[in-house]
Amino acid sequence: MSTRTTTGTKAPGNPARTGAAVAPELAKRLARVHGVMFDIDGCLLLADQPSGYGGTVLPGALEALEAVRATGRNFVCFTNGSFQTPSAIATTLRELGLEVRDDQVMTPAVVAAETMATRYPGGRVMVFGGEGVTEPFAARGVQMVDQDQALAGRAGEVAAVVVGWDIEFGREKIVAAAEAVLAGAELYTTSAAPTFASHERLNVGVSGFIAAGLTHVTGRPYKVLGKPSAEAFGAICSRTGAQPEEILVVGDDLRMEAGMARAHGALGVLMTTGTNSREDAGEAGVEQTPDLILDSLEELAALLQEHGAPMPAPTDEETP
Numbered sequence: 001m002s003t004r005t006t007t008g009t010k011a012p013g014n015p016a017r018t019g020a021a022v023a024p025e026l027a028k029r030l031a032r033v034h035g036v037m038f039d040i041d042g043c044l045l046l047a048d049q050p051s052g053y054g055g056t057v058l059p060g061a062l063e064a065l066e067a068v069r070a071t072g073r074n075f076v077c078f079t080n081g082s083f084q085t086p087s088a089i090a091t092t093l094r095e096l097g098l099e100v101r102d103d104q105v106m107t108p109a110v111v112a113a114e115t116m117a118t119r120y121p122g123g124r125v126m127v128f129g130g131e132g133v134t135e136p137f138a139a140r141g142v143q144m145v146d147q148d149q150a151l152a153g154r155a156g157e158v159a160a161v162v163v164g165w166d167i168e169f170g171r172e173k174i175v176a177a178a179e180a181v182l183a184g185a186e187l188y189t190t191s192a193a194p195t196f197a198s199h200e201r202l203n204v205g206v207s208g209f210i211a212a213g214l215t216h217v218t219g220r221p222y223k224v225l226g227k228p229s230a231e232a233f234g235a236i237c238s239r240t241g242a243q244p245e246e247i248l249v250v251g252d253d254l255r256m257e258a259g260m261a262r263a264h265g266a267l268g269v270l271m272t273t274g275t276n277s278r279e280d281a282g283e284a285g286v287e288q289t290p291d292l293i294l295d296s297l298e299e300l301a302a303l304l305q306e307h308g309a310p311m312p313a314p315t316d317e318e319t320p
């Protein structure tokens, strides 16, 4: 993390703009936004714990959510943490004063559960994680196998190993998972984020830590199902009812949010209130360059209000 600069300063060599005055093309794209994805940690709030354990709401968060509603758009709050269930996270957000329904919170565990149910119907899945992971899986009827079942000679029957936020795993579980992967199970993780934004402590991303370890042991790659994956982005589209180009992705992590927006044709906003700074964005590759860099969600609220009327999709005859 490097030092932040003042609002309105353009990063060297970075095309992203900030402030109320945006380029006509960007204004046009903002006006087309129908669904907004808000990251939670480092974007809506700052905490020392994974999402769902309180924290401090960042300035403008209430106003930004209200601006989305007032302009007839939909939103989802999408954390890349899978420690808590969506309903537990939504409860925390409401306790902090943010008006968010349970079904407006997404976690990568939800994406993983939906992916497993679709990709391996009736298949057995070994899961790393607590209630934040197992609840979405159980709700979608995914058959979960624990380490004892896997170790009891059934590893070959495991279709996939999904690694979420698990702080109680031990050697036996790693052995069972590694054997399952070597026997042919696909390896997935809810998140490969090395860290999450927090007040002070280094908030280590446990899921990616375990998944990388299993890859180290087995030589098999892991696939990410949380941000910035196509699966995660698809879930955002279906939750908000928006097309890819009608999605605005708002977050503090260039790899997660700006990268996801770039990869899938959405509009990406970097908030400088968490992991990455304006300087980081200037140094990022084109595949992680945000369309906008903002220092406060108050600025985003103003932009959503200013460019608030969703416009019809442009026709072929339309000129820029």
Ligand SMILES: [Mg+2]
Pocket (backbone or CB within 6 Å): 039, 040, 041, 042, 043, 197, 251, 252, 253, 274, 275
């Ligand atoms: Mg974040």
